[in-house]
Amino acid sequence: MVGTGPGPIEFLCPRARDAIENAQTVAGYQTYLDLISELLRPEQDIIGSGMMQEVDRCKRALGLALDGKTVALVCGGDPGIYAMAGLVFQLARLQDMAVDIEVIPGIPALSACAALLGAPLMHDFAVISLSDLLTPWKLIEKRLKLAAQADLVIVIYNPASKKRRLHIQKAAELILETRSPATPVGIVTSAYRQDQSVHLISLDDLAKGAIPVNMQSTVIIGNSRTFSWNGRMITPRGYEDKYGL
Amino acid sequence: MVGTGPGPIEFLCPRARDAIENAQTVAGYQTYLDLISELLRPEQDIIGSGMMQEVDRCKRALGLALDGKTVALVCGGDPGIYAMAGLVFQLARLQDMAVDIEVIPGIPALSACAALLGAPLMHDFAVISLSDLLTPWKLIEKRLKLAAQADLVIVIYNPASKKRRLHIQKAAELILETRSPATPVGIVTSAYRQDQSVHLISLDDLAKGAIPVNMQSTVIIGNSRTFSWNGRMITPRGYEDKYGL
Structure with missing residues (x-):
């Protein structure tokens, strides 16, 4: 692998x-x-x-x-x-196969997309797929709600497919129940490939479908302290509280 | 970077x-x-x-x-x-510095440790640091509890330091409130380095401090469907429900 x-x-x-x-x-x-x-x-x-x-x-x-x-x-x-x-x-x-299996890790989409956005994953986060092909939508909704309540940064894999166009807007609405409409949201499509796109919008705009997403997109929703600066999305770790900067 | x-x-x-x-x-x-x-x-x-x-x-x-x-x-x-x-x-x-900053991603500890354990991150997960140097312990506790309720696989960064020896046991106890004592837990220390160690234990044993952890350790706690086989920790994605295998 x-x-x-x-x-x-x-x-x-x-x-x-x-x-x-x-x-x-x-x-x-x-x-x-x-x-x-x-x-x-x-x-x-x-x-x-x-x-x-x-x-x-x-x-x-x-x-x-x-x-x-x-x-x-x-x-x-x-x-x-x-x-x-x-x-x-x-x-x-x-089949209880006698096969040697080694997993060689690679740079995951969450890291590639975070790097292009700035530093959104500096604090605790949840990674949730919106694909309901193998997971009931009710369970996905529950996870989104609890992750939002926990004030975790939320990384969304598989935000859309040809058959699932509105799931990302539904997810944004669920998260809006506990998080500010102004929360920064990063959308990266085809990270580091020729057709790469990087957008920084608000949670409110995500709920309105302002930027189209597809199977090559990853969406990162900030926590209550995430801010944007110079086109970058940054979640503070807490150094500023402890040491001043 | x-x-x-x-x-x-x-x-x-x-x-x-x-x-x-x-x-x-x-x-x-x-x-x-x-x-x-x-x-x-x-x-x-x-x-x-x-x-x-x-x-x-x-x-x-x-x-x-x-x-x-x-x-x-x-x-x-x-x-x-x-x-x-x-x-x-x-x-x-x-200081509003005019400096070009590029982030070049690397393989994160969560990927390296998951690869050594098998395939524990095949489904939704949360990543939570136990370091209370920059984050109040109450907030860490809240996140652990909600992540456990959401049945997310939980990846724990910074499970211990010289001053924080018992936090990982406290975390395990919180998760035990909603998850089975038999839940598989993987502990990887110094992944891919000379002093690497990989252990697969139960959540119950984690709460008892069965395997020491340190600043070089990452702990992965399975969800309700995670199982172990042949010394590997595997979280199913759901293909077996949809297609049979």
Whole structure:
């Protein structure tokens, strides 16, 4: 399981690169394979697949590993955050497979997006996916409400898909119950890729759908102390209370 | 602001490496500078400093940048998560400094520790620091309780220091109010460094202080569905409910 980070090779750590270069088979969602195409060699077997084919992809990778092949199963971001690492372990466990599985971490979307926004994750935060394909919407709502009550910065993964257009506005409305309309919100789409966009808006504007989001977007909602300055979004850690600055 | 990830150079991405190699001055906590010492060149100014000197370190780095120097301010993990990125922006803002600040993300401790444990972060999670140096303990308690009620996986940063030995046990007790004593808990200390240790225990044992933690430890507490298998900690995403496996 290899994490490729936000996408460009300059964010791929050497350990991940070695794993990809030394694998006999490289498998992954085609979009991520395209981003690292310069690393792939003609003698490697390459298995590209589409969205929503995660179960098949992981089963094929495990089957090859059982046959003695070294397989790099590539994920964008970090394979350990809403990605395929869990599914691989679950499948291996179901058949009690004797396969060595190593997870090589990558820079997750939450880190890439925070870096482009400034410093929104300097204090406690929650990471919540709005995808209700595998999780009931009621549970997602409960988590959003409690995270807002806890005054956690909230990082939203999967804010929208073609079928889910209004979930992000519903989420913003729930958070508005306990957080100021002026709360800074950062929206990053396609971080560090060619079509990157970075927006800094208010929670109120998020609820109104002011900036479109899609499957490549991550949304970060500030806590009660987050402020914006010079186009950056900053959550203070508390040094100013303790030491003055 | 440059993130060096868990420490060894094999986890440092090329963009971070370039920033360090091309800087005129490299500043950081001495422990992190030691981990990347092979990258440092004799003609660079190196400013190593101790713990708790964050404010001074950031002020010096900003002062040099104002004088036109290119400065790499190095942080372990990700500079954007409980690290110095926020402080740098706050200081720059106070004096309205005309300095270009770029944050280069790194692999955060939460990703490194999750990778070593298996796949504990496959579903929604909260990240909470137990350090009450800059945050009132009452607020930390409130966040732990609400995160537990939300059934979020909970990642605990700064679980202990020399002065704070029992906070992690108190945190475990709070979480036990709403979560099973058998909940899997992963404890990783010094991830990917020479003295690395990885333990998988129960929430009940965490409350009893079964495994010592220190400033280099990260603790991950599973949600109600997290299980352990073959020494790994796995939080299911929900594929098994939707598709069967």
